[in-house]
Structures are given as C-alpha cells and as structure tokens.
Amino acid sequence: MANKRICMRKVRELLKLKYEQNLSVRVAAKSSGMSKTSASEYLVGFKSSGIPYSSIKHLSDSDLLNAITQKKECSNQRLVQLQEQFPYFEKELKRPGVTLQLLWKEYQESREDFYGYSQFCHHYYQWRQKQKVSMRQEHKAGDKLYVDFTGKKLAVINPKTGEEQLYEVFVSVLGASQYSYIEAVSSQKKEDWISVNENALRFYGGVPAAIVPDCLKSAVKKATKYEPEINQTYQDFAGHYNTVILPARALHPQDKSLAENFVRNAYREIFAPLRNMQFFAVQELNEALWEQLDIYNQRKFQGREYSRKQLFDEIEKQELRSLPQAWYELKTFCSCTVHYNHHFFLREDSHYYSVPYRYTGKQVIVSYTLSDVEVYYNNQRIAFHKRDVRPYKYTTVEQHRPKNHQYQAKWTPDRFLSWASNIAPEVEKTIRKILESRPHPEQAYNTCMGLLNLEKKYNREDYVKACTKALSVNCLTYKFIKNTLDSKSFNMDTEEELQQIGLPDHKNIRGKESFN
Secondary structure, three states: OOOOOOOHHHHHHHHHHHHOOOOOHHHHHHHHOOOHHHHHHHHHHHHHHOOOHHHHHHOOHHHHHHHHHHHHHHOOHHHHHHHOOHHHHHHHOOOOOOOHHHHHHHHHHHOOOOOOHHHHHHHHHHHHHOOOHHHOOOOOOOOEEEEEEOOOOEEEEOOOOOOEEEEEEEEEEEOOOOOEEEEEEOOOOHHHHHHHHHHHHHHHOOEOOEEEOOOOOOOEEEOOOOOOEEOHHHHHHHHHOOOEEOOOOOOOHHHHHHHHHHHHHHHHHHHHHHOOOOOOOHHHHHHHHHHHHHHHHHOEOOOOOOEHHHHHHHHHHHHOEOOOOOOOOOOEEEEEEOOOOOEEEEOOOOEEEEOOHHHOOOEEEEEEOOOEEEEEEOOEEEEEEEOOOOOOOEEOOHHHOOHHHHHHHOOOHHHHHHHHHOOOHHHHHHHHHHHHOOOOHHHHHHHHHHHHHHOOOOOHHHHHHHHHHHHHHOOOOHHHHHHHHHHOHHHOOHHHHHHHHOOOOOOOOOOHHHHO
C-alpha cells in the first residue's frame, strides 16, 4: 500500500464505484483520483477485513482505514507489539521534556528484538497519520489554554415580560488534554471577558503557561501581525495569574484550531441537546451547559481508551501552575496629565488626585479599581489613594506638595481669625472682611499673613488704629495699612491728610462725611 495516506473520501468513492457500480479496478481508480496500484491495495485490504460493504457508512474514517490495513500489519508481530504502545507514547509526548528519542531508549531497554530509532519513528508517524485529525496536534501539558466566543448565542427569557435576551457563549480548551469549559455571559465587554477567563482557570484548578485568545477588543487593543497590543486590563489579569497572553493572528484560525474545533463540537453535543429547552435565568442556562459539558468531557476519544477528563487528570493537571488565593480585582487603566498644581483629573469620577510635585506636567498611567487608585510613571508606582467619587473635590497627600506649599496648607481662615482676635477686635474685623472679599479664601492668605506680621514690627496701638482707619475708608490692603503706619496718618482725618500731602482744594476731592 502506498506510504502516503490517501484522503479517505477517495477510498470511500473507490469502494462505491467497485461494489455499487461494479466497475473495473482501473476505471474505479481513475474515477476516484488514485493510481491503479494504490486502488488495488485498498480493495484487497478491504476484502481481507471481512467487513460487508453495507456497513462502511457506519464506520469512521479512522476505523475504516484500520480495518483495511489490519491484516497486513498483523503479519508482523514485532510491529504489532510496538503499535500497541503507540497510544501510551502519544500521551507521554504531551508531558514537558518527553521526546520520541527518550521513548525509543526506554523501548530499546525493554526488548531484545527492538526496532532502530529511524524505523521506530517511521512506524509511529505512520500510525499517527491514520488517527483522527484532531489528535495529530502536539501540545505540551500545561502549556496553552485556547479561549474564544462561539458565533451562535443562546437565549434567556425574561419571566416578567417574555422577551428573549441573547447571551454570548465563552469556550476554553487546554491544549494537551483538550479538557474544555463553557459558560454563557451577557456580553463580550472587558468586565465579562475577565470574569469568564477567571472562571475557566478556577474550573481547571490551575494556570497554564500561556492563554491564546482571538483578537477581540477586550483582549487585544490593536491587532498587528508581529506585535499585537494587548488590552492593559487583560495584561494585568495575566500578571495576577502569572501567565502570558499570546493572541492568535488575525484571519489565522489554525492558531487556535482546538478552540474552533470545540465550538463545532459544542454546537453538536451541547447546544443541540438543549435546543428545545427554555431558560429564565442565565444561571439556569449555565447549569444546563455544564451538565452537557461534563458528559462531553467524560466521553472517550474516538479510537482511544481514555476521555478528555482522564487525560487531564493523568498528564495535565499536575503541570498547571498554582492558582493565587486572591481573585483578580478588575482594574481600569487610563493616561492622565499632571496639572500645574501637581494633581491629575480622573474623568470617570470628576475627582482630583495628587502626585509628587516633581511630576508636574508629566504623562502618567492611572490604574483604578472600585476601592483604590494607583499612579505609575516610567513603570514605577509614584502615588496611591483610596478612591473618592465626590465630583470636583481634591484628594491630596501632604508629602506630595512642595515645601512652601506644605507650609501654606497649614493655614485656614479660622486660624487667621483666631490670630487676629488675639490682637484686637478691629484687626479681626479687618481680616474677616479681607477673607470674605476674595472668591476663594486661599487667595487672601498671603495678604492676611503680611498684615498680621506688621503687628510684630510696629506699636500695637498704632497698628490697631491703622486697621481701624482702613475699615473706615474701606481700603483693606497691605500697602494702605503699611503706608498709614509709616506716615503715622492713622490719627488724621481725610482732609488733614490731604493738606499734609499738599493737594490743592478741589470740588472733586471729598471728605470722609461723603462716605458715611
């Protein structure tokens, strides 16, 4: 029989032409697209198998091919004994570090009439070619988890309104064992995507070395051929679980063929049995999905003596990394500019948070959860705050201010008023009016500080009189009060003061009585 395996569709067509239309071997071979020699070998093999032609429609391609080639292979007992170990070799090759050369050495040590390494490999590859297509892929245990959404959605009925809501269906498959997980979720948004990924890892009880998603927006921010940009939240999720994200290439379904294959199987073996059932809550739907999933995972592979669950328990479970005790807390990332007052504005809450003043004007990365806000610059955390959702308020850490700002931040209107009241009621009234004259009290702090410090440089009695005069003429400035103290004009009325200055008498110059 030809060394290269011929498509089983052609073999079935050959048998049909021979046994239904009674064509000659030459004509049947030509019509089915194979050589006369290959056609003869397949027909002889089928005849030797003893299987009636009417039964082949019930046989899988693998079973039919095994039946056709069985007699030839059984004539060599040494080969038969080697082939009996091939399913064991196939499982062992999924373990990290196990190679065909290692298995051949173990086989060589256990037998005297062993095959050489090249023949050993040749027979193994020949046997593997005859197996089910989905079983040919080589995946190391604990290496990759393939994740995706199905194209079809499932419906949940609102019990109050009778309306149907369609739910996305998430699937995941471990590479080596093909142990699978499924869950219905309301959307493909970031929050739901992270949730079902985490539920899958908890279902497996461990973490693979890598997760392979499709290029949906919740997983990949920008899909490129060589350097896809992974969504920051998904990247942070991977960091929490000590794994990496390896996105499949866009328009390359073979990169995640196991997930694609499970989607097809899910339609047939999970969706179909539930097609006539109605669900009134997503949890009810998921319970039904998980019941069918358990049946699917427990079913033995075609042509194998083990199931996905058995294979997972034997070779893959122990290769997964340990789960962290804490569940992942969903984070949102954004880029912000630090304002001149060393605060940035978190748009979602309309709230201001401080960072060390030396980062003023810098672009920082902000990561926030429901409870915390973290700020990073150059991949280093520079600030941490408890989240505050009060709009247009400030959250400030004192150490983030410059030294002069820290000093100024200690002053409040009450402190200035208390200081002024210890001097005299007129001084307190002056300070109060100055504070009330500004749109924001902080704008008056420097003026208040200057006025109160004048009391240390001048006679207190003179100082109180100067403040009294400033109140009388409603000129509440540092410059006016200081000039009044310097010129000692606090005892003069306005007319006397003007005469001392030497201003001419003029009808537009009025006395203090005009302001009463």
